[in-house]
Amino acid sequence: MPRPAKGARLHKFKHRAHWYIRDTGQPDRSTGCTSRAEAEKALAAYIATRGRDGPANEPGNVTCGEVLAIYAEEYAPTVAAPERIGYAIEALLPFWSALKLSAVKGETCRRYVKWRDRSAGTTRRELGTLQAAINYAHREGYITAAPVVTLPDPPGRRERWLTRDEAARLLWAAYRGHKAKHIARFILIGLYTGTRKDAILRMGFEPNTVGGWFDLERGIMYRIGEHERQTKKRRTPAPIPRKLQAHLRRWRGEGCQWAVEYQGARIGDIKRGFAKAAQDAGLEKVSPHTLKHTAITWAMQRGVAKWEAAGFFSTSAETIEKVYGHHAPDFMESARDAMDGVSRR
Structure with a gap:
């Protein structure tokens, strides 16, 4: 036997x-x-x-820190902005590093949100990175199952935009500052083009390896450089508004190499300078991204067609419709006429 x-x-x-x-x-x-x-x-x-064919492990045998490390080493270098993944991982590690993947559940995620004590938008992005890391490890065969991360509810859409009076006050506050005239330039470009902060700060007056550039001869702005990766945040070319072009030509004539520079050097960030200008102007809940909201809102109020606005501001037509459509002069006009008994046939 x-x-x-x-x-x-x-x-x-x-x-x-x-x-x-x-x-x-x-x-x-x-x-x-x-x-x-x-x-x-x-x-x-x-x-x-x-x-099993591969070395996949059970969630109870792998820590969140190990999964985040794999994600940082293997996946992050392949994206256009790896530093964003790095910021999220840096915030996640103190809480999650030693915890096993089997500990990822609703209660733990809610405890993280409370421990982190940041806005819902911030913690949602960070936990989204944790979920992405887990999914990557599962897809690549490191783990046998992918626990689900419970995300906090998304914050309400921020639709803060500036009136023309507020925009003038913000510009004057920036221009008046002894060391903040570059902030005024940033504000002008943001209001005229609705371009995102990072893209503006990378734009020069000649093709470069950092970002986009203003082609003053042809009157076209390129929001992305030839060697940059395209991301979900689209950065398509667009014509330069004539009034902005006059400012750009003057700055170029003064010897500037970059659209936003200080003492000849490109500015890496304008967070503090912009916040100071907003404070001096007496404006609340205003950030650099408010300029994009403002530019699109003004365009819609002037009756620009949604598909043209989508192309110029490098934003999807769906977003234009959902976020800014109610600013259009004909918003719900047919519904109003129907309630007034007016036929549009």
Whole structure:
């Protein structure tokens, strides 16, 4: 009568330093460990992955920190803005690093939101990065299952835009500042083109390796450089508004190499300078992104067609319709006429 299979177990050969794993029907394999305690861990990992083609592990055997590290090392370098993933991981690690993936559930995610004590938008983006890292590890065969991250409810859409009086006050406050005239330039470009902050700060007056540029000869602005990766935040070319072009030509004539520069050097960020100008202008809840909202809102109020606005502002027609459509002069006009008893046939 055959002996019953003993299953996977540790074995120590007399003249060998390492512990080995023996399993019925399988060749002996070294654990690479001389310590019994370490060999036990190797045996546990073997049992957890036995019968599978790859080295995938159970969520209970992998930490969130390990999954985030894999995501940072393998995936982040392939995206256009890896620093954004880095910022999120930096925020996630103090809380999640030592926790096993099996601990990822609604209660833990809500506890993270409370511990982080930041806006819903911020924690939602960070937890979204954790989910993306988990999904990547599962897709690449590192783990056998992908736990679901519970995200906080998305914040309400911010539709803060500037009136023309507020925009004038903001510009004057920036221009009046002794060291903030570059902020005034940033504001002008934002109001005239609705271009995102990062794209504006990378734009020069000649083709470059950093970002886009203003072709003053042809009157076209290129929001993305030839060697930059295109992202979900579209940056399509568009004609330069004539009034802005006059400012750009003057700045170029003064010897500027970059659209927004200080003492000849390109500005990396305008967060503090912009906040100071907004404070001096007496404006609340205003950020650099408010300029994009303002530019699109003004265009819609002037009756620009939605598809033209989508092309010029490098924003999808769906977003134009959903976020800014109510500013159009003919918004719900047919519904109003119907209620007034007016036929539009």
